[in-house]
Amino acid sequence: MDVIAKIEAGERITFDEALALYDHDLFVLGELADIGRKKLHGNKTYFNINRHINPTNICKDVCKFCAYSASRKNPQPYTMKHEEIMEIVDDIAKRGIKEVHIVSAHNPDTGLDWYTTVFSKIKAKYPELHIKALTAAEIHFLSEEYEKSYDEIIDIMIENGVDSLPGGGAEIFDEEVRDYICKGKVTSEQWLEIHRKWHERGKKSNVTMLFGHVEKRKDRIDHMMRIRDLQDQTGGFNCFIPLVYQSENNYLNVKEFITAHEILKTMAISRIVLDNVPNLKAYWVTSTVNLALVAQEFGANDLDGTIEKESINSAAGAKSAHGVDLQEFVDLIKDSGFTPVERDSLYKELKVW
Numbered sequence: 001m002d003v004i005a006k007i008e009a010g011e012r013i014t015f016d017e018a019l020a021l022y023d024h025d026l027f028v029l030g031e032l033a034d035i036g037r038k039k040l041h042g043n044k045t046y047f048n049i050n051r052h053i054n055p056t057n058i059c060k061d062v063c064k065f066c067a068y069s070a071s072r073k074n075p076q077p078y079t080m081k082h083e084e085i086m087e088i089v090d091d092i093a094k095r096g097i098k099e100v101h102i103v104s105a106h107n108p109d110t111g112l113d114w115y116t117t118v119f120s121k122i123k124a125k126y127p128e129l130h131i132k133a134l135t136a137a138e139i140h141f142l143s144e145e146y147e148k149s150y151d152e153i154i155d156i157m158i159e160n161g162v163d164s165l166p167g168g169g170a171e172i173f174d175e176e177v178r179d180y181i182c183k184g185k186v187t188s189e190q191w192l193e194i195h196r197k198w199h200e201r202g203k204k205s206n207v208t209m210l211f212g213h214v215e216k217r218k219d220r221i222d223h224m225m226r227i228r229d230l231q232d233q234t235g236g237f238n239c240f241i242p243l244v245y246q247s248e249n250n251y252l253n254v255k256e257f258i259t260a261h262e263i264l265k266t267m268a269i270s271r272i273v274l275d276n277v278p279n280l281k282a283y284w285v286t287s288t289v290n291l292a293l294v295a296q297e298f299g300a301n302d303l304d305g306t307i308e309k310e311s312i313n314s315a316a317g318a319k320s321a322h323g324v325d326l327q328e329f330v331d332l333i334k335d336s337g338f339t340p341v342e343r344d345s346l347y348k349e350l351k352v353w
């Protein structure tokens with residue numbers, strides 16, 4: 001059976017078949033990706049009303065692609081006090097925001113409690129607010145810095161009220177590329193191990209892939225295959241999020257930019273390969289809103305959310321520092337022929353707009 005017939009029949013494809021998909025016409029890939037999208041989600045496109053908080057940019061690790069860390073080309077270090085974080089949370093809770101996404105750099109000067117007890121303060125005051133917090137890279141950093149096992153850090157997070165894990169820090173799992181772009185931080189195996197442990201506690205997480213820099217197509221497929229393998233075992237990933245590399249203010253000297261064509265092919269192929277991950281997010285922050293809307297035709301069924309404020313990707317050139325207007329976002333989804341559905345953080349439908 002050829003690969004197209006296999007995909008149409010809902011059969012799983014191999015690494016070689018996935019890699020060879022890049023040689024197909026973009027629109028053929030779009031149609032194939034749409035089979036999986038339609039089967040699971042019909043015409044719905046999910047989003048949530050969320051707010052990102054990035055409490056410190058002081059980092060002991062050095063990732064070449066990062067423009068956010070204060071020790072690099074961004075000369076303005078900051079660390080928020082819990083009171084400042086709570087002021088933001090008070091404000092967003094008042095305005096009905098349902099999810100707070102809290103991720104930081106790896107700051108060795110704050111103490112473990114600074115990282116973890118803010119969650120219990122938020123939960124005590126706003127039990128309904130979903131806390132998506134700490135990437136596997138942060139968990140690994142806290143585990144090394146404070147000599148605790150991953151299990152101990154994860155249990156502390158859960159005791160303090162963290163509801164789900166974001167997908168950050170996955171970057172690219174291929175060890176050679178990973179060593180080149182972010183040597184010294186959580187390894188691929190460790191990243192996957194932390195998510196496995198999280199899933200084993202009955203909790204959900206997301207998984208990202210940073211692409212469009214020095215990686216090759218084969219590295220993207222390898223990344224997807226490692227996710228698919230873990231998902232077969234745990235079923236804990238809610239969503240796959242390909243992050244398009246932003247090139248400003250960092251030390252990864254990439255001269256050639258990935259094309260919209262290659263981004264859409266990668267999105268479509270990820271929908272086909274990741275047959276066991278229900279949601280594919282077109283993260284408008286790194287793809288632009290316009291391309292994220294087009295990606296709905298190439299397998300994507302989730303556009304993240306309104307975000308409000310974002311510091312990590314915007315430091316590297318993304319136009320996300322101030323989020324997007326809710327009504328505008330909804331209208332754009334409708335105008336592109338899809339049904340905007342507001343979801344909660346675990347993909348329960350809240351409102352069809």
Ligand code: V47
Nearest residue numbers: 065066166167168169206208210243244245246316
């Ligand atoms: O882990 C850093 C990436 C991630 C750059 O789980 C960059 O729902 C592009 O993980 N160009 C943080 N990307 C963001 C993230 C995320 C975002 C939205 C939703 C979720 C989720 C997770 O941003 C980092 C890193 O991979 N990043 N620098 C850059 N120059």
